Amino acid sequence: MDEQNGNGKSAASGPGEALISMKNIWKTYQMGTEELHALRDVSFEVRRNEYLAIIGPSGSGKSTLMNLIGCLDSPTKGEYWINGNLVSDMSDDELARIRNKEIGFVFQTFNLLARATALHNVELPLIYAGMRAAERHDQALASLTAVELGDRVTHRPNELSGGQRQRVAIARALVNNPSILLADEPTGALDSKTSIEIMHLFEKLHSDGNTIILVTHEPEIAERAHRVITIRDGRIEKDERIK
Amino acid sequence: MKIATNQFYENLKMAFDTLRSNKLRSFLTIIGVVVGVITVMLISSIISGIGLAVEKQVKAFGTRSIFIYKQEIGIRFGRPSREERMRPDLTLDDALALRELSEVETSVPFLNVSSGFFGNRTIVSAGGKQTQNIQLSGTLPEIEKTETQVLIEGRWFTQSESDAKSDVCLIGDTVKDTFFPYKSAIGETIEINGREFRIIGQLQKKEQLVGGGGGNNDESNTIFLPFHAALRIKPNADDIFVLAIAKPGRLNEARDQIEDLLRVRREVKFGQKNNFSTATADSIIDQFKSITAGVALAMVVISSIGLMIGGIGVMNIMLVSVTERTREIGIRKAVGAKRSDILLQFLIEAGTLTGFGGLVGLGIGWILTLLISIVFPSYVPWWAPVGGFFASVGIGLIFGIWPAWKAARLDPIESLRYE
Numbered sequence: 001m002d003e004q005n006g007n008g009k010s011a012a013s014g015p016g017e018a019l020i021s022m023k024n025i026w027k028t029y030q031m032g033t034e035e036l037h038a039l040r041d042v043s044f045e046v047r048r049n050e051y052l053a054i055i056g057p058s059g060s061g062k063s064t065l066m067n068l069i070g071c072l073d074s075p076t077k078g079e080y081w082i083n084g085n086l087v088s089d090m091s092d093d094e095l096a097r098i099r100n101k102e103i104g105f106v107f108q109t110f111n112l113l114a115r116a117t118a119l120h121n122v123e124l125p126l127i128y129a130g131m132r133a134a135e136r137h138d139q140a141l142a143s144l145t146a147v148e149l150g151d152r153v154t155h156r157p158n159e160l161s162g163g164q165r166q167r168v169a170i171a172r173a174l175v176n177n178p179s180i181l182l183a184d185e186p187t188g189a190l191d192s193k194t195s196i197e198i199m200h201l202f203e204k205l206h207s208d209g210n211t212i213i214l215v216t217h218e219p220e221i222a223e224r225a226h227r228v229i230t231i232r233d234g235r236i237e238k239d240e241r242i243k
Numbered sequence: 244m245k246i247a248t249n250q251f252y253e254n255l256k257m258a259f260d261t262l263r264s265n266k267l268r269s270f271l272t273i274i275g276v277v278v279g280v281i282t283v284m285l286i287s288s289i290i291s292g293i294g295l296a297v298e299k300q301v302k303a304f305g306t307r308s309i310f311i312y313k314q315e316i317g318i319r320f321g322r323p324s325r326e327e328r329m330r331p332d333l334t335l336d337d338a339l340a341l342r343e344l345s346e347v348e349t350s351v352p353f354l355n356v357s358s359g360f361f362g363n364r365t366i367v368s369a370g371g372k373q374t375q376n377i378q379l380s381g382t383l384p385e386i387e388k389t390e391t392q393v394l395i396e397g398r399w400f401t402q403s404e405s406d407a408k409s410d411v412c413l414i415g416d417t418v419k420d421t422f423f424p425y426k427s428a429i430g431e432t433i434e435i436n437g438r439e440f441r442i443i444g445q446l447q448k449k450e451q452l453v454g455g456g457g458g459n460n461d462e463s464n465t466i467f468l469p470f471h472a473a474l475r476i477k478p479n480a481d482d483i484f485v486l487a488i489a490k491p492g493r494l495n496e497a498r499d500q501i502e503d504l505l506r507v508r509r510e511v512k513f514g515q516k517n518n519f520s521t522a523t524a525d526s527i528i529d530q531f532k533s534i535t536a537g538v539a540l541a542m543v544v545i546s547s548i549g550l551m552i553g554g555i556g557v558m559n560i561m562l563v564s565v566t567e568r569t570r571e572i573g574i575r576k577a578v579g580a581k582r583s584d585i586l587l588q589f590l591i592e593a594g595t596l597t598g599f600g601g602l603v604g605l606g607i608g609w610i611l612t613l614l615i616s617i618v619f620p621s622y623v624p625w626w627a628p629v630g631g632f633f634a635s636v637g638i639g640l641i642f643g644i645w646p647a648w649k650a651a652r653l654d655p656i657e658s659l660r661y662e
Binding site: 067070072073092093096097099100101105107111112113115116124125127128129130172176 | 250253260261264570571573574575576577578579580581582583584655656659
């Protein structure tokens with residue numbers, strides 16, 4: 001482990017070759033006079049091109065963990081490194097930059113902009129990255145084509161099926177070539193046939209070299225990953241490699 | 244910088260999308276701004292139009308002209324005071340005395356004989372037509388030297404015609420149109436209260452602000468007669484207006500001399516106010532400007548109120564919009580929007596909304612000023628649309644700050660969960 005480089009500028013700094021490194025993470029909420037520990041001393045690492053599922057019942061702290069991994073929130077205590085960046089101490093704007101560059105979100109309810117076309121939805125992260133229009137258009141189109149929606153670019157979300165919407169969301173998540181693809185119950189709002197399609201897409205993306213973290217409460221979905229972390233009462237209960 | 248303009252352009256595009264998808268709401272929101280801008284356009288154009296016309300009209304009297312009358316000259320509100328009405332009349336001798344002053348080139352009286360001996364209106368007729376509302380003015384041959392009337396046909400009357408009280412006259416453009424629309428009036432006779440006058444000259448139409456077309460205020464609806472010939476129409480005529488012409492570049496000196504002389508002649512005691520008034524083109528224009536400045540101030544207040552109400556409407560609708568779009572804000576933050584991005588997005592949206600309102604107001608205001616300009620002199624000064632547009636954008640930016648700041652501060656996790 002090499003940690004001399006505290007500011008986390010390059011991929012070589014930070015702990016080892018791990019893409020994500022969580023060390024003794026605590027997340028505590030103050031509920032009146034009582035302290036509620038959503039995460040207690042959580043530590044784990046994720047390497048490049050891993051396919052990881054985080055599973056746990058509701059209230060186990062897996063949503064809190066997902067928000068931390070996704071840089072939507074900061075831990076109360078502990079260190080969190082992502083791709084060589086120490087994000088646990090970052091300001092809101094720095095976190096926004098990390099979310100833009102390092103993380104691709106896929107949500108249960110898709111979270112697409114209803115009034116925007118598929119293409120514009122996919123372009124969104126590139127707009128905030130400050131990319132020029134022509135380049136942005138090409139890159140978004142390539143990303144949509146990669147999820148086989150190249151012929152649906154001008155459709156709005158309400159003109160697409162659930163599976164197609166989720167694929168737009170995946171295209172959006174991947175358009176910036178993020179370090180990790182972070183999916184929160186990605187099949188939760190889909191029927192079983194479409195769910196299987198989406199899971200196949202994740203497997204393909206994994207085999208293309210993407211790092212995927214899947215948060216779910218369904219064991220059958222988690223089983224498709226190569227590694228499963230089970231979380232309960234804010235602690236890692238099990239961390240097993242299944243493939 | 245390129246990235247910044249790029250983002251700005253994106254935000255502008257998004258703002259227009261939002262406006263388009265909420266047409267009715269957007270329209271209702273901007274009504275206040277629209278009305279405010281229309282007010283600015285209309286009032287400023289009318290004020291500027293009147294100002295320009297007044298200037299033109301007064302300048303047409305000549306930059307060396309000094310008007311002298313027993314009552315106050317200029318724009319007045321209400322009836323003259325009792326003191327003013329009781330003032331003694333100016334006389335022919337007053338007008339002649341002014342000619343002796345070193346700074347005065349010439350001066351002429353204008354004797355008003357528009358109404359007859361018993362106060363009845365003077366009747367003018369020719370070629371079977373008859374009218375009562377022509378202004379009749381008795382004057383001296385030196386009127387030619389004042390260069391305040393332009394002769395387009397014929398000649399002025401001579402000193403000998405004036406001395407002989409000859410029955411000759413010059414007619415204004417409107418008088419010609421009334422009696423001799425299709426032929427030259429020179430040499431024709433016109434009957435004034437039963438006396439026949441020979442027409443020897445015709446005058447050019449006068450630039451006029453309001454009241455053209457033959458009414459009492461139409462300056463071209465005038466007949467000029469020799470002073471003493473006019474006195475024969477109305478022997479007791481005493482309503483005299485004097486026009487003096489200063490030597491070139493000596494306007495103020497001439498005015499001082501005139502006032503000093505008239506104070507002596509009219510026996511005004513030391514320390515008392517003049518019992519007559521003098522005016523120059525500039526003094527009338529200045530007087531007009533001080534009045535329009537007051538109107539302009541009232542305009543600023545009225546339109547500010549309109550814009551304020553519009554601004555509060557914008558703030559209200561933006562707050563609703565922020566709440567409605569909480570989830571959108573969460574999504575944007577999740578994919579990398581910074582606080583400043585969200586702030587900018589909503590500010591630009593508010594500015595676009597009111598700026599659009601401003602443009603609508605300018606459009607409607609422009610059409611209205613065009614309509615007004617048909618009946619009334621009006622022109623839109625360049626600063627009115629520019630100021631109106633920037634004020635409306637500014638209103639959006641100012642009243643959009645709070646909603647935009649609220650949006651920027653939303654917590655991404657909470658926002659993504661928002662239903």
